[in-house]
Amino acid sequence: MERLSLQTGRPAKEWTLGASAFHRLLEWLDEGAGSSGQSYLELRRRLVAYFDRKDCPAPDDLADETLNRVARRLDELGTIDIEAPAKYCYIIARHVFLENLRERQNYRLLDDAAPQTVTSPPDPDDEKVVREKMLDCLEGCTKTIDAAKRDLILRYYIGKQQVKIKNRQALARELGISVNALSIRACRIREKLGACVKQCVSTG
C-alpha cells in the first residue's frame, strides 16, 4: 500500500497544509467510506494523469496544488457544498491547469524541465545505455511483484491481434473475471512497474 504523506509540492500562498486540514480533506474525499486514505490516493493519481495528458511540466506538483487549494477551502469553510468531491476537485484542477498554461504562454514560468526542442541529435550510445538500464530496472521491478501478478502481466502481453484477443479471453476465463476487468488489472500492474522503473532509472 502506498504511504500517505503531507508532502504537498507547492503550497498555496500564505497557507500551509497542516495535519488537521489534511485529515479533514481525507474525510471529505472519503464521503463516509472509511477508505483509510485510498480515495485521496486514487484521486491524486487521476489528477496527476490529467495534468500529464495535458503535457504540463510538473504534473505531480499541479495535482498537489489542486488538492492543497481544496484543503484550504475546506479549512476555511468547514465543508464544501457540492454533490461529489471529485467534481469540485476537477473544477479546481481545470483552474490550476489554465493558470499554468497562461503562465507558460506568457513566458513567466521558469521552465526547469528539459527543453522541448532537440538541439543536437541524441548520442546513440547514450540511448542504448538508457534502454539497457530501463530493461535491467524492469527485470528488477518484476521481481518485486508477486508471482501471480508477474505471470499475469507476461501472459497478458503475449500474442498479436486475434491471437492476443483470444489469449486474453482465455486468461480472463481462467481468472473468472471479464476481459475488461482483466485489462484494468493488467494496467494497474503495468503502472506499478512503470513507477518502479521510473524510480529505478532516476536513482541510477
Add this chain to the structure above:
Amino acid sequence: MIEAPYKSEVITGYLLGSLSAAETEQLDELSITDATFADALRAAEADLVDAYVLGELGDDERRLFETRYLASAHGRDKVEFALSLVSYGERQVSIEKPGRLAVLKSYFAQGHALQWGFAAAAVVLLVAGSWLATQNLRLRQQVRATQAQADELRKREQQLQRELAAQQSAPRTGSELAQGVEKPGPEQTTNEPLAPRQPGSTSIFSLVITPQLRGIQRRPVITLKPETSLVSVKLVLEPNSFSSYRVVLLDEAGQSVWRSSIVRSQATNGVEALEVRFPASVLKSDAFALRVSGTAANGDEVLGDYGFTVVR
C-alpha cells in the same frame, strides 16, 4: 454529447487529441470524476501505446500518434516503457524456451494424450517468442533507420555550416549578397526526406535559414510532402549577448501556432545557430515566420524573424 459506455474510438480520439474542445473537456472531467471511465482510459492508453509499438495502428492513427501523442514528454515516456516491456517479454520467452521444450519432449515421450493442452501452450509460447523477436528486430531496424536519417542530417548540416562560415568570412557587396540569395543556395533547404521512408518511421524536413535571408522579400519556399511529420529548422544567429532563446512560429496573421521551450544555441566553426523541431501538421500552405527572442531574467528580447513560405 458523449454518452457512456464509452466507445474505444472515442477514448482513442481523446488520447490522440482529435476530439472537439467540448468533447475533450467532457472527457477531462470524467477522467477525474468517474472511476469506471478513469480505469477504462488507463487501459485504453496502455493498449494504444502497445498498438503503436507493435505496428498495429492504421496510417491515420499512427500519424496522429506521432504528431500529437509523441509530441509530449508523457507520450514519449509511455512508448519507451512499452518498448522495454516488449524487450523484457522477448528476453523472458528466450530464457524459458529450453525448459519448455524439455517439458514438451517429456510429455510426448510418456505418451500422455492429455498433455496435448500443455504441448499446445508450449507451442503458443514458442510462436509468441519468435514473434516478439521479430518485432524487436523490426523496431531496432526502425530505430537504426531513424538514426541513419539523423546521422545523414547531421553530416549535411555540418557541410552547410562549413559553407556558411566560408561565405560569412568572405567580404561581400550588396550585389553579391543578392546574387547569393537569388540562387537557391545550399543553406536554403534539403527539399526531400533524407532517406527512403520506412513504415512507421518519421520523415523529417530539414531547413537552414541564415540572417541574410531574414530581411529580404524573397523567403525560402519549402514544399512539404504529406508524409513529412517533422520539420527541423536551423536558424543561424547574428552575434548577440544571449545564451538561451525561445522561438515562436507565427502564421501570416501573426498568430502563434507553435512555441519552443528554452533553446540553447550551438556553435559550429564559430557560427552560432539554434535548432528547433516542430510537427509538420502545424504548417499549411501559407507564409510563416519563426520569431527568435533572447531570454533574460528581466524578460525576453525579440531578436528577429526568420520568414519562410510553405507549399503543400
